[in-house]
Amino acid sequence: GIQVEQSPPDLILQEGANSTLRCNFSDSVNNLQWFHQNPWGQLINLFYIPSGTKQNGRLSATTVATERYSLLYISSSQTTDSGVYFCAVGDSGGYQKVTFGTGTKLQVIP
Amino acid sequence: NAGVTQTPKFQVLKTGQSMTLQCAQDMNHEYMSWYRQDPGMGLRLIHYSVGAGITDQGEVPNGYNVSRSTTEDFPLRLLSAAPSQTSVYFCASSDPPGPQHFGDGTRLSIL
Numbered sequence: 398g399i400q401v402e403q404s405p406p407d408l409i410l411q412e413g414a415n416s417t418l419r420c421n422f423s424d425s426v427n428n429l430q431w432f433h434q435n436p437w438g439q440l441i442n443l444f445y446i447p448s449g450t451k452q453n454g455r456l457s458a459t460t461v462a463t464e465r466y467s468l469l470y471i472s473s474s475q476t477t478d479s480g481v482y483f484c485a486v487g488d489s490g491g492y493q494k495v496t497f498g499t500g501t502k503l504q505v506i507p
Numbered sequence: 508n509a510g511v512t513q514t515p516k517f518q519v520l521k522t523g524q525s526m527t528l529q530c531a532q533d534m535n536h537e538y539m540s541w542y543r544q545d546p547g548m549g550l551r552l553i554h555y556s557v558g559a560g561i562t563d564q565g566e567v568p569n570g571y572n573v574s575r576s577t578t579e580d581f582p583l584r585l586l587s588a589a590p591s592q593t594s595v596y597f598c599a600s601s602d603p604p605g606p607q608h609f610g611d612g613t614r615l616s617i618l
Contacts, residue, residue, distance in 0.1 A: 428604060438612055
């Protein structure tokens with residue numbers, strides 16, 4: 398099956414700093430999502446972005462499907478951004494079979 | 508809108524017991540899925556459904572059964588609980604092409 402690798406695995410930021418999270422995948426995909434899992438365990442969908450660039454406030458994401466990677470940008474980080482960020486992809490064999498990466502654990506310190 | 512509702516939130520079982528984890532969504536989504544999340548890992552797909560009456564296996568289906576008799580509900584059944592099934596279980600729904608929406612999870616411990 399498709400392999401999804403996320404980097405870095407852990408990240409500590411000072412409040413106000415910017416960061417870039419990366420997601421590499423091993424095969425063609427027909428959908429890609431970024432999620433934030435907060436410290437209470439809830440999974441929040443940040444972006445549905447199979448290709449192109451999207452922005453939502455301080456967050457933006459870019460997917461370059463032909464080169465098999467996606468980037469999540471966090472600007473002016475806040476302590477509420479802490480948690481784990483997951484990339485999840487659906488391979489070309491079926492939209493519904495979604496594979497998650499192992500995540501980037503982000504801690505934003507005041 | 509309640510979104511995706513999972514019950515119970517917590518459950519402790521003894522090895523060999525059976526139980527059903529409930530999942531309901533009120534967004535009229537066609538697609539629903541069950542995942543498990545083990546410590547320090549991402550989510551792994553157990554079973555999924557692309558509509559009422561249609562289900563299929565994901566990456567880790569052994570020991571679990573599902574059915575989808577209505578669009579709204581997608582229960583997950585553990586037939587004979589084993590300690591290896593201790594995990595956090597998440598249910599998700601979506602209307603492709605589009606984002607998945609997750610419930611808050613069920614924390615299951617099997618002794």
